[in-house]
Amino acid sequence: MRRRSTRHGSLAAGVVLLALGAATASPPSFEELFVPRTLRIDLVRSGTASGHGWSLLRLSTEGAWAGPRRHLLDPHDLGGARVVLLDASSGERIYSRSFSSLFDEWLATGEARQDRRRAMTETIRVPCPRAPVDLLIEARDDDAFSEVFRWPVDPRAALPPAPAPAAHETVVIRPGPPRARAVDLLIVGDGYPDRQREKFRRDAARLVDALLAIAPFRDRQDLFGVTALRITGRGLGPVEPRKGLFPPAALTAFDTFGSPRYLLPFTGSRLQDLAGAVPHDLLVVMVNAARYGGGGLFGGATVFTADGEYPEALFIHEFGHSLAGLADEYFSSQVAYEDFYSPSRRPWEPNLSASARRDALPWADLVDPATPLPTPDLPAFDGVVGAFEGAGYVPRGLFRPWRRCRMRDKGAAEFCPVCRRALAARLDFLADRPLKPAGTARGPKERTQYTVERRMLTRLFRPDFGPFAEVWRARRGRTPRYLRCTIASERAYTFFAPRWTQ
Template identity: 35%
Template sequence: MIRHTTTRLCPRLLVGLALLCVLPLAFAATAGQTETVSNAPQTMRLDYMHTGDADEQHYALDRIVIEPLPWAGNPARPIDDSNRGNNRFEVLDAATGELLYSRGFSTVFAEWRTTEEARTVSRGFQESLRFPTPAKPVTVRIHERDAANAFVPVWSIDVDPAALTVQRTTMPSTLEPVAIRDNGPSAHKVDLLILGDGYTEAERDKFIADAKRLSDHLFTVAPFKQRVADFNVWALMAPTPQSGISRPSTGDYRPSALGARYDIFGSERYVLALDNRALREIAQHAPNEFIEILVNNRTYGGGGIFGQFSTAAADNAFADYLFVHEFSHHFAGLADEYYTSPVAYAPTDAKVEPWEPNVTALHDPARLKWGHHVRAETPVPTPWPKTEYEAHQREYQKTRAQLRADKRPESEMEALFREELAYTNRLFADAPYKDAVGAFEGANYAAAGYYRPQMQCLMFDRSDAYCQVCSDAVEQIIDLYSRGTR
């Protein structure tokens, strides 16, 4: 049963008979295991293990699952043409090789293998691929970017939907999704699922309020604001016995429904959920194409993996920013444009043109990938007060690190963040190219060699708006997953 916060009476999961005319014929149209019968195919999930180290990797099948709810995707756009992600997977007709479905994505494993730990330790990560249940045997193929950022195949597996090994039953669940925003059939909309971690049963109402507050803020930010009618938003939580999630760097360990914790890869502010099986077992009980996990903590932190999930600390004073910034990684594959904060990833000398739409290595200024936005009078590279900014950042980062080392109250860290943003706003206020689109050096965790489109953007600092290039990139993904209402 799906509970609504609205007064709409009709069941949300009824997709409608009209969908029969637009479903790809290669995918099965079967009855859903919910109260309503859907004419969309059911959702197939391929769970696998991704293991290795900095030098090698291996894939191994875990299981193939038919999820309890119908496929929530847009049947009119089965093929991903966005060129986003460190990986791409394809579903092909096993007999003919016809491409039936594809999506770009990134992985926690790909991030981890760039860390120092990956040079000496082999680790395994759980991952999942979700797609419409096919009507006949298919080949599922995973591609990965090579050294030149071109996709090359790295693993494939044949999948027969009629095989006895396909898991077709799901344990009954008491989890009850809440419709925060219900704008129509899933096949026509982007389905955003907000999961809660670190909320007790007594804090269920707090979780719903947090989910509504932060998703409402998302839709005040352009272009989400203009495309709000293209989204459904769901909220779902599995209660935990204690409030909050683990933060190992402070010796604070708590049970977690989704395996979310701070200190991922040694970064005190990086929050990810590493128990993919637990996440998927919970998420399958609500329509979802994108997942944001709210952790019931005040300490600043979050994370985002393209096509997988994002996280944000719900009670931080900058939770609005965290929610949107981390969701931008997950939803649109946007790169971080900042470069002065410490990160867990080992730097590389090779400055290959990034696949992310909002950063560039600028190997050929005449062919800048967002060049259509650059006015003729704007120089490329584009000057900005970089020296002054970096001098201030060195002092700010020292203060930030000391606050954490001294275990000062989070309110002091929040005050420092406000002061830093105020300084940046003052510094940029009179800069000649403040509002111009160009190529501003300093992005993608590097002070030199990578460039961002505009001086300021919520992917660069804690400001509240995208640059034009990021806004375009978000709209492209909205169009991929929704039928569009523009």
């Protein structure tokens, strides 16, 4: 009896150990799932606003994989689409990355709504799997992703890498850390002939310096490695339809969707062929033109003119689109879209909200309880995180977190705290750094008491703040710009305002 009990006890212990081993088994590593090369996927998306679909064009391999190796599954709920790799044998997700498609923007134009058909190419880069996988494209629908395309992929059937373009010039602008821990930025020069070789280098260095001078890039300079690729040959420069200019080797084009300043890649496949020779996380196209123009798509290329108006501000603004999916916050400029943001759908962009309710704001953790919602669009609220109406090309119904952020005003000095947090999170993701949970980009909130003489204050207005009688603003001194107050005496007021600890 005792021996049988011992046998059963040993069996039970073995079962427990197996269960513990299964529970604590770590997920497969990058090296187990992938080879350190890049698999390029070229797709075609075609149709109309009433119906459209995806098709596979080609699979090919490229050089070293430049993306993250720890963060294989995209943690951020961004983009209008997502590429997913499924292990063919287990069905487990082994890789995902969100992105936005130019085709989605076209669907919001009058041309698409007239049932005219159009096709556009989409290039996606993923790490090259060791074994067969299922390629999925998931599209956002009513704030959720659903499968719209699936294709079995055997990496052994992918085309070999294209020969590197030997004639083009590559310049290291900023050496970075090892590729697996770096944010690798590639700047492709469009329209720089040989006689402007030095100008190309100066322009690239100038724009990188401007980017790294502001937060959150300033605090993460050590993550960046920057390489510039100057395209040589004849027939360079952007397409300008309104001027009748169609250079045969153009990489970019103005007048996208009829908007004169909307500058995007003209022949996406050729640009991707050239860019594929240099491993990169982020792609920038710097156009040697004096005309103002630019564009950026989340997960795609940032395009801007180096000699137009405000080139540094333009580059940084468009880079916000490409890196973190930040939305345009302006609403007075002419665009080609019709109802780009559906009233029935929550915007996925981190700096837009369809509601000013505190419990509906994506950035509610950054809003002080004393801040009125919606927040008045007045100079007194400069530097205050709130819910300012007017964003996403419409003056009503969409809200932005700051009065004057880089995503609204090219003259703004900085990104707002909401945009900075989104940009920093994406940089940390690309550099394989530990990721912070949403809402913890800044430290805990503390209440700090201030006493200020009444003569140093100006009254703003008298909203109902419950126990707080009035709202004032300090004219000078190191006091918060926006203050809640209670009457302490006839001459002095006591304030309680938030302070963020780093």
